[in-house]
Amino acid sequence: MNGDTETQALLGDEAVSLAALHAGISAAYGYPGTPSTEIMEYLMAECEKDGRGNDAPRAAWCANEKTALEAGLGASFAGRRSIITMKHVGLNVAADPLINGALLGIKGGLVIAAADDPGMHSSQNEQDSRFYASFAMIPCLEPRSQQEAYDMAREAFDLSERFHAPVMLRLTTRLSHARSAVIPSPPRGRNPLSKMEDKRQWMLLPVFARKNYASLIEKQKEFEAWSASHPANRIDNASSTDGRAVITSGLAGNYYDENLPDLAAQRGLPSRLHIGVYPLPLETIRTFCAGKKQVLVIEEGQPFIEDRLRGILPQGMEILGRRGMNAPVPRTGELDPDNVRSALGLPPRRSVLDVLRTRPGDLPGRPPQLCAGCPHADSYETINRAAAELDNSPGRPLVSVNSDIGCYSLGASPPYSAVESIVCMGASVGMARGAADAGIPYAFAVIGDSTFIHSGVAGLIDAVEADTPMTLVILDNSIVAMTGCQPTAFPSAKLKPLILGTGLDPAHYLELEAKKQLVEENAAKLKKEALHRGLSVVVFRRECLEAARKRLRAAKK
Numbered sequence: 001m002n003g004d005t006e007t008q009a010l011l012g013d014e015a016v017s018l019a020a021l022h023a024g025i026s027a028a029y030g031y032p033g034t035p036s037t038e039i040m041e042y043l044m045a046e047c048e049k050d051g052r053g054n055d056a057p058r059a060a061w062c063a064n065e066k067t068a069l070e071a072g073l074g075a076s077f078a079g080r081r082s083i084i085t086m087k088h089v090g091l092n093v094a095a096d097p098l099i100n101g102a103l104l105g106i107k108g109g110l111v112i113a114a115a116d117d118p119g120m121h122s123s124q125n126e127q128d129s130r131f132y133a134s135f136a137m138i139p140c141l142e143p144r145s146q147q148e149a150y151d152m153a154r155e156a157f158d159l160s161e162r163f164h165a166p167v168m169l170r171l172t173t174r175l176s177h178a179r180s181a182v183i184p185s186p187p188r189g190r191n192p193l194s195k196m197e198d199k200r201q202w203m204l205l206p207v208f209a210r211k212n213y214a215s216l217i218e219k220q221k222e223f224e225a226w227s228a229s230h231p232a233n234r235i236d237n238a239s240s241t242d243g244r245a246v247i248t249s250g251l252a253g254n255y256y257d258e259n260l261p262d263l264a265a266q267r268g269l270p271s272r273l274h275i276g277v278y279p280l281p282l283e284t285i286r287t288f289c290a291g292k293k294q295v296l297v298i299e300e301g302q303p304f305i306e307d308r309l310r311g312i313l314p315q316g317m318e319i320l321g322r323r324g325m326n327a328p329v330p331r332t333g334e335l336d337p338d339n340v341r342s343a344l345g346l347p348p349r350r351s352v353l354d355v356l357r358t359r360p361g362d363l364p365g366r367p368p369q370l371c372a373g374c375p376h377a378d379s380y381e382t383i384n385r386a387a388a389e390l391d392n393s394p395g396r397p398l399v400s401v402n403s404d405i406g407c408y409s410l411g412a413s414p415p416y417s418a419v420e421s422i423v424c425m426g427a428s429v430g431m432a433r434g435a436a437d438a439g440i441p442y443a444f445a446v447i448g449d450s451t452f453i454h455s456g457v458a459g460l461i462d463a464v465e466a467d468t469p470m471t472l473v474i475l476d477n478s479i480v481a482m483t484g485c486q487p488t489a490f491p492s493a494k495l496k497p498l499i500l501g502t503g504l505d506p507a508h509y510l511e512l513e514a515k516k517q518l519v520e521e522n523a524a525k526l527k528k529e530a531l532h533r534g535l536s537v538v539v540f541r542r543e544c545l546e547a548a549r550k551r552l553r554a555a556k557k
């Protein structure tokens, strides 16, 4: 294990991983998702170095974020520390154990590292994990540097054990994926395995859950007191007589700082409160804003702080942020020093980006594309060919192709333009079922092997029970490709018994090789299954090229 306390250059994600190891975790669980994936990759590499000794920490990818968090609850029950990692939308999948886990008497520290993706670099929405922490009524820490990511992650484990509650660590893309110097603290040992003394705290039968819920409500006062005195929630320039005040949080605090010299020179420095931990320190905010005419909130993500201010500050005080017709902070997208500068009323500065933006014609567009030779390309050619033969009457929708989340989502883009819907992990299967029930005769769901295990399999069970006339197409490339080729939690060899185990008629289970030379032949077979007036599952199989390259590189070492 990396027990080095020398300064290290770490990604924000890696700083969290190292902190978890130094905090003495016994286990780490997660599901790959940008920008959180590197947390588990680092942990898995470090745990592998430690071997599989009895007390060595375990790190493993799970079928989905829900099973990952449930495994973390089990570790906590046994008195051990664990970290659970996921991207922001993973919290939707893990919401059940998250909200209910908050009612438990957490024993071994349980930390959930959720990485948000403002600007949707690699995501389907911009949801802000602070809302989930608030909804679950648990503490949340939001680092603004790699060093804070390390320090706060370590603190989160102590906090979880002190308050007997799960603790969330909210990261964002720029912090997760940027590298900076981190000075680690000496590692601590792992918690001993311990027996649960009061099992009622872990049984959410109504009779116990009511008490546990009351206890969680009681804990809020402790959380608030902790937040109010935390050094990450700090006021700068408190003596300013300026009628304006600024509240920043997370990385937005850095963008504000970057503009400080110009702000001081051109407009004068207002008082500023930076928020780094939650629940919001409401009394601190009230005192800080007292006597001000205007408060500007600059936060990365959704208007979480801004919305809460509207309930606690006196009417008439102007609250500016992301909401409203003339909001100074953009309502959507990622913040940066330039849009924060504009929100502060400073004139734009000329940057290299501006120069580039003035000559857009010189910049080639680089839309994301499937790798040249990707097996999904052959699968989509096959689907398109079958669909074209099925849908020969333009007046009525006869074919619907619902895709899932993965590299194969790019089948929505030219030259394939095969896909009509992409919603969330696993949704393609249920959507195809609904489309079939609604009367579309040839409904397809297209899903990867890992996403199928993540959350598509439950939709298959529904479709099997109803014998829905639809075709589930599983693109099996034996890897979680989109996030950098992590191993799937469930090997491809076990897919067939799993699918047939749901009760699917084996006559309508088909395995095809995704290959250019076979497109025509495969399209005929796919069309035949689509014409079947019941459920068919067609698995297109071929290894991801990127995974093959990695495998060959590893074999040469």
Ligand code: SF4
Binding pocket: 369, 370, 371, 373, 374, 375, 376, 407, 477, 481, 482, 544, 545, 546, 547
């Ligand atoms: S990483 Fe693999 S699955 Fe993704 S586009 Fe490239 S070859 Fe296809």
